[in-house]
Amino acid sequence: MSGPPRAVAVLRHAVRAGLRASDRPVLAACSGGADSVALAAALAFEARDAGVRVGGVTVDHGLQPGSDRRAQETAGLLAGLGLDPVLVLTVQVGEAGGPEGAAREARYAALATAAAGHDARVALGHTLDDQAETVLLGLGRGSGPRSVAGMVPDRPPFWRPLLGVRRATTRQACAAQGLPVWDDPWNDDPAYTRVRLRTEVLPLLEEVLGGGVAPALARTADLLREDLDALDGLAAAELARLAAEAGDGSLPARPLEPLPAALRRRVLRGWLRAAGVPDLQAVHLRAVEALVTGWRGQGRIDLPGGAGVVRASGTLVVLPPDLRRAVPGPAPLEEPLP
Missing domain, CATH: 3.30.465.60 (Uridine Diphospho-n-acetylenolpyruvylglucosamine Reductase; domain 3)
Known part of the structure; x- marks a missing residue:
């Protein structure tokens, strides 16, 4: 008896260990895009054996025409996968930090509130490609080693199980399972720096350096994060000692x-x-x-x-x-x- 398509198996494997590591419920954050839909489907499947309750959550930022309809459609998709509960959160996006930054701040605040209200972890669909883009952004902005270390796989309440999975794999997994995918037009708008990194800078680096750039950047982030975590631990111990001495x-x-x-x-x-x-x-x-x-x-x-x-x-x-x-x-x- 044959198993699932390779891309589907990769997604399920990516979430399996982390899902079973805790008995806390999980909310799969889903925009309707390929990454988060593939994540939700993998969690829905693995939840049966893990004995963990998995729900879904989608956020309506109100920034695009028909965003409320899109949020309801995404909620319907999550419910169809068997996720329960399914939440639709509406947020007010401010202006500080530009449209991307303001939307991200509003979204994370809403997701954190939902996590607290359901005593749950929130699973996010960031992939290896997202990690590579984050590392490049940190390098270009000179914003310190923590930004170059990229996104953290697990920082409660947020859990990112797909940081080792390529973006192309999530799209393949959705296609193999017949899952509808919404492509956010903002993800192709060159007005946003991250889009230009994705569509111009990374492809050029791949061409010049002979491939493997995104995995190399993600691997560098992992190695740097280990060093930074060790330094932070030493600093915390030293601070505790000195603070106790002062009193x-x-x-x-x-x-x-x-x-x-x-x-x-x-x-x-x-x-x-x-x-x-x-x-x-x-x-x-x-x-x-x-x-x-x-x-x-x-x-x-x-x-x-x-x-x-x-x-x-x-x-x-x-x-x-x-x-x-x-x-x-x-x-x-x-x-x-x-």
Whole structure:
């Protein structure tokens, strides 16, 4: 007795282990495109043996004519696959970050809310090709190693089981199962950077480098993510040790100085985030780091949200926003120069 078509088998294998790793319900996020439809079908099939309840969710962004009808059709497809429950979420898309970024922010917020309401994981249909595009975007924008490390396979509540599967395979799986696929016209619009990466840059790299570029980029992301996770773990342990030593929310400066720069910056970033500093950028982090590595009696370092950091008696202290006006010019908490 023959098995399923190869593409269908690849999709089912991709979701099998992750689905059985937890007994929590799963919501398959589906736009109606080939990647998410193939994911939903694979989850629906594997759920029977895994003993895990699998539902579906689709998001209506309201950005294209007939988007409400499209969302209902996608919901009908998910229900036809046997997913239960099937949710249709309507979101209001703002303007910050451009249309792509604003739609993504609204979508992820809605999916996270749905996950919390159903105590579920949300399965996303990002593929190896999406991962390669993300790595290239991160490289081109110079936005740091985490962006080059790409998307994380499993960061609750989001689960991405298809990061090792090619986009062409998801389309083949849909065709083999007779599943209808909706091609979002935005995915072919060259006004969007990611579309040009997909249709122009990656094909050129494949031609020049002799193929295998997308898998190589995804593999690089995996290797880099392992290193970054190790560094983050070391930084978290160091921060916990130093925070316990201080005991009052401050951070001893002198023990930070001999640390490798990559580790020191992670400790500082973790400390500032724990203090509630929002939208921390590299320029802010380096300014705070200079209080450790380039100490010359500097005053307060202003941070996003109105908070600030000063060095006092060998200790870094976060000043809340309401102390901004109380600390004009050089901070009175500064320690004397050696």
